[in-house]
Amino acid sequence: MKSIRKLRIHPGGLLFDTVNMGMMLLLCITTLYPFLYLLTMSLSPSDVSFTTIKIWPEKFTWANYQMVFEHKYIRSGFVNAVIRTVLGTLITLVVTVSAAYVLAKPYFPHRKFWTQLIVLTMFFSGGLIPTYLMIKGLNLMNTVWALVLPSMVSAFQLIVTRNFLQSLPAELEESAKIDGANDIYILWKIVIPLSMPILVTLGLWNIVFHWNQWFDSMLYMTRPENEVLQVVMRRIVLDGEMDMLSTAVPEMQRQVNTETLKAATIMFTTIPIILIYPFVQKYFIKGMLVGAVKG
Amino acid sequence: MKAAQWGKTLLATMLAGAMLTACSGNENSPATNNGNNAVPASAEGSADPLAKYEPIEGKKYTISWLPYEKVPVPEDAEMVKYYEEKFNVDFDIWNLDHANVVELFNMRLAAGEIPDYNRNAVKTNTLPQYVDQGVLAEIPEEVIKKYMPNIYENAMKLDPNWLKYASVDGKIYGLPILSDAAEFRTTIVWRGDWLEKVGITKTPDTLEEFEEAFYKFTNEDPDGNGVKDTYGLSQSGLQAIFGAFGVLPGYGPHKWQDWFWMEKDGKIVNAAVMPEAKEALKLLNKWYKDGVLDPEFITGENTGDYWGISHAFVNGKIGFTGHGQNQHWYEPLAEIEGDKGGRNYEELAKKDPAIAKSIRYGLPPVGLNGERTLFANNYVDAPVIVFGKQLEDEPDKLGKILQILEHNMGTTKENFYTANLGIKGKHWDSDDETLRTFKILPPYNEMEGNVYGAGIFASDFLTFTMNEVKNEWARKNGFSEGAVRNKLIGALPSDDMYKAELIKLRDEAYISIITGDKPVDYFDEFVKKWYAAGGDQATKEANEWQANLTK
Numbered sequence: 093m094k095s096i097r098k099l100r101i102h103p104g105g106l107l108f109d110t111v112n113m114g115m116m117l118l119l120c121i122t123t124l125y126p127f128l129y130l131l132t133m134s135l136s137p138s139d140v141s142f143t144t145i146k147i148w149p150e151k152f153t154w155a156n157y158q159m160v161f162e163h164k165y166i167r168s169g170f171v172n173a174v175i176r177t178v179l180g181t182l183i184t185l186v187v188t189v190s191a192a193y194v195l196a197k198p199y200f201p202h203r204k205f206w207t208q209l210i211v212l213t214m215f216f217s218g219g220l221i222p223t224y225l226m227i228k229g230l231n232l233m234n235t236v237w238a239l240v241l242p243s244m245v246s247a248f249q250l251i252v253t254r255n256f257l258q259s260l261p262a263e264l265e266e267s268a269k270i271d272g273a274n275d276i277y278i279l280w281k282i283v284i285p286l287s288m289p290i291l292v293t294l295g296l297w298n299i300v301f302h303w304n305q306w307f308d309s310m311l312y313m314t315r316p317e318n319e320v321l322q323v324v325m326r327r328i329v330l331d332g333e334m335d336m337l338s339t340a341v342p343e344m345q346r347q348v349n350t351e352t353l354k355a356a357t358i359m360f361t362t363i364p365i366i367l368i369y370p371f372v373q374k375y376f377i378k379g380m381l382v383g384a385v386k387g
Numbered sequence: 388m389k390a391a392q393w394g395k396t397l398l399a400t401m402l403a404g405a406m407l408t409a410c411s412g413n414e415n416s417p418a419t420n421n422g423n424n425a426v427p428a429s430a431e432g433s434a435d436p437l438a439k440y441e442p443i444e445g446k447k448y449t450i451s452w453l454p455y456e457k458v459p460v461p462e463d464a465e466m467v468k469y470y471e472e473k474f475n476v477d478f479d480i481w482n483l484d485h486a487n488v489v490e491l492f493n494m495r496l497a498a499g500e501i502p503d504y505n506r507n508a509v510k511t512n513t514l515p516q517y518v519d520q521g522v523l524a525e526i527p528e529e530v531i532k533k534y535m536p537n538i539y540e541n542a543m544k545l546d547p548n549w550l551k552y553a554s555v556d557g558k559i560y561g562l563p564i565l566s567d568a569a570e571f572r573t574t575i576v577w578r579g580d581w582l583e584k585v586g587i588t589k590t591p592d593t594l595e596e597f598e599e600a601f602y603k604f605t606n607e608d609p610d611g612n613g614v615k616d617t618y619g620l621s622q623s624g625l626q627a628i629f630g631a632f633g634v635l636p637g638y639g640p641h642k643w644q645d646w647f648w649m650e651k652d653g654k655i656v657n658a659a660v661m662p663e664a665k666e667a668l669k670l671l672n673k674w675y676k677d678g679v680l681d682p683e684f685i686t687g688e689n690t691g692d693y694w695g696i697s698h699a700f701v702n703g704k705i706g707f708t709g710h711g712q713n714q715h716w717y718e719p720l721a722e723i724e725g726d727k728g729g730r731n732y733e734e735l736a737k738k739d740p741a742i743a744k745s746i747r748y749g750l751p752p753v754g755l756n757g758e759r760t761l762f763a764n765n766y767v768d769a770p771v772i773v774f775g776k777q778l779e780d781e782p783d784k785l786g787k788i789l790q791i792l793e794h795n796m797g798t799t800k801e802n803f804y805t806a807n808l809g810i811k812g813k814h815w816d817s818d819d820e821t822l823r824t825f826k827i828l829p830p831y832n833e834m835e836g837n838v839y840g841a842g843i844f845a846s847d848f849l850t851f852t853m854n855e856v857k858n859e860w861a862r863k864n865g866f867s868e869g870a871v872r873n874k875l876i877g878a879l880p881s882d883d884m885y886k887a888e889l890i891k892l893r894d895e896a897y898i899s900i901i902t903g904d905k906p907v908d909y910f911d912e913f914v915k916k917w918y919a920a921g922g923d924q925a926t927k928e929a930n931e932w933q934a935n936l937t938k
Contacts, residue, residue, distance in 0.1 A: 144702055310484050
């Protein structure tokens with residue numbers, strides 16, 4: 093408190109604060125404006141003109157959201173997206189933490205070799221076509237596993253988690269061992285409760301990744317009822333957009349989706365993921381730092 | 388140390404493994420579809436070489452079908468079942484997302500899968516590369532003639548070179564799609580209320596009248612707000628002005644107009660370097676200096692949103708535009724129930740219905756040579772229907788597919804409508820016998836047709852059209868007058884190397900001349916640069932292409 097009062101005495105400091113706050117406000121507005129514009133659009137009936145900028149709805153309606161909720165494939169897409177997000181995140185957490193726990197042990201045989209093997213995958217991947225052939229060959233097409241298994245372990249996340257686990261004091265474990273606990277018990281009762289920051293960070297990374305991912309769904313899902321929300325949303329938003337690369341004659345096609353419906357669909361796909369952030373923010377910042385410090 | 392060695396060995400093994408997988412995938416490809424090779428043995432030796440294309444009576448074909456689709460088609464879609472029963476076939480519909488269709492198609496090819504019928508992934512300019520890869524089947528012209536008689540006859544009437552646009556080394560590999568949007572030139576649209584306000588009663592018709600209107604729009608405050616904030620024209624209006632000088636250099640908002648070739652003294656020349664363009668640029672430079680040309684012409688009239696909207700026009704900044712096509716501007720037609728008109732008309736009406744009503748649809752200015760000149764598309768649209776290589780071993784299946792196409796697009800208007808819209812009386816209906824107008828019945832009017840399978844067994848050969856009423860309106864309003872078409876169709880072999888660079892050169896030169904950064908005489912230097920940067924080669928190839936066509 094005192095330090096703030098002191099600052100007020102210096103006109104230079106005051107000026108800096110004012111400019112700083114002004115810049116920050118401007119930054120906030122530029123970030124918020126597109127969001128607000130879409131929100132307004134999604135709450136307006138389609139007969140309002142949006143050729144000029146608007147931030148408050150002239151007329152108000154829920155009709156767009158009603159249409160979104162009644163859309164067959166938005167519903168199924170939402171369910172599919174939730175399933176892949178929950179399943180994918182859980183699998184990733186379990187596998188990543190287990191592997192990292194093992195690799196964090198200094199007495200693990202050939203530890204360096206296994207770590208390097210994993211790091212190798214950060215630089216080389218199978219590529220699009222071989223991956224597609226494999227998914228097809230394993231009969232995973234049109235199943236949720238095609239979306240979850242290829243991204244099950246990320247080498248980067250694994251290394252970050254390993255580094256975090258290495259930073260836990262070994263004495264904790266030794267004392268538990270003396271009390272007769274086995275490795276699984278130690279992992280479950282001691283290591284995991286201490287690792288909440290990194291777990292939440294991993295969780296958030298994967299939730300966001302799975303929620304936003306659409307390309308794999310487009311590759312592996314050949315039936316509309318299996319597609320994830322992002323694919324459905326993308327298609328609705330792109331309706332009426334011309335393929336600018338082609339030299340084709342502009343199409344004379346019936347456009348079903350109005351701009352206001354498009355806006356409502358975008359809001360519907362964005363809001364769930366935005367809602368998660370405030371709850372995990374504090375862990376997230378902590379986790380990022382803790383994992384990064386020790387190399 | 389040891390670990391590093393290990394890593395290297397392992398890496399090598401993994402890479403080799405990855406390559407093997409990729410290669411073996413390719414090698415599999417021709418074998419995948421050879422299952423039922425049912426060419427009648429007698430056909431080979433018989434006198435009629437077309438006999439082997441005759442579909443076998445009673446045989447149930449399985450056809451893999453890659454349609455043009457906006458949304459994916461469910462497996463049990465009503466129209467898929469309808470046509471499976473009707474033609475006694477099994478359709479395996481490939482749902483490849485339209486926005487990424489080329490990428491997805493290439494991936495399937497690499498995995499050794501080729502669709503029998505493909506309406507969406509190949510265009511006239513990419514066709515040669517797929518022929519080189521050996522994934523497309525050849526179709527003899529006689530076969531098309533025999534199994535698609537009506538479509539063939541009508542298409543050849545519209546453009547005798549129809550099939551040549553899908554030919555490589557004299558062999559036909561596909562059926563180019565024809566588009567009825569090509570009948571009409573781009574637009575000439577005036578703010579009628581502004582014209583009246585500045586005292587012009589007759590819609591401008593000559594270049595002088597155009598100029599007069601533009602100057603009045605700029606100087607006489609047509610929107611009456613007391614501020615000089617209006618302009619005569621912006622980016623999309625430029626084409627009409629170039630047209631008045633008898634040249635269409637393609638500089639404007641729409642990519643499909645970019646690469647325009649015209650005929651001069653028996654040769655084809657890229658319009659961007661024709662000397663007439665210099666005269667037009669001189670005039671535009673003057674207009675720019677006088678504030679008649681919107682200084683934001685460089686970024687264009689559309690500021691996001693749907694591409695066909697001219698925001699500058701709708702928001703009352705300019706009084707003249709050439710943006711989009713007639714379907715973006717037409718007035719609500721009484722014959723179509725609940726019609727709101729083109730997107731621009733609709734947007735204007737949202738602001739003020741009186742302004743929308745005042746729109747005037749003009750003609751391109753009469754040029755110095757006494758003719759009107761404005762861009763129009765060619766009938767041959769870029770997409771080509773192609774067939775999988777495996778059909779060369781199954782000519783009877785190819786015959787069957789061609790029969791299906793003829794039935795849906797070449798026989799009767801009702802069959803055509805059924806393929807496009809669904810079943811009459813259920814998905815759509817019409818009050819008159821001739822099917823001039825139709826309406827889509829609820830609840831289907833708020834759905835994408837693909838969801839129940841409508842449209843995926845249809846394509847366009849212009850034997851029939853769905854847009855009869857709108858086309859009539861466009862004809863009545865002069866949209867077919869002054870239409871000038873590109874002399875070059877399809878791609879040149881050197882496009883990959885030079886085209887983008889040449890278009891960029893043109894844009895830079897035009898913009899700097901109009902804005903006065905460079906003097907008008909810079910045009911001559913630009914022409915030299917253009918030819919040196921690959922224009923020579925492109926011009927040579929374009930003329931060879933034309934010589935081949937007329938051969």
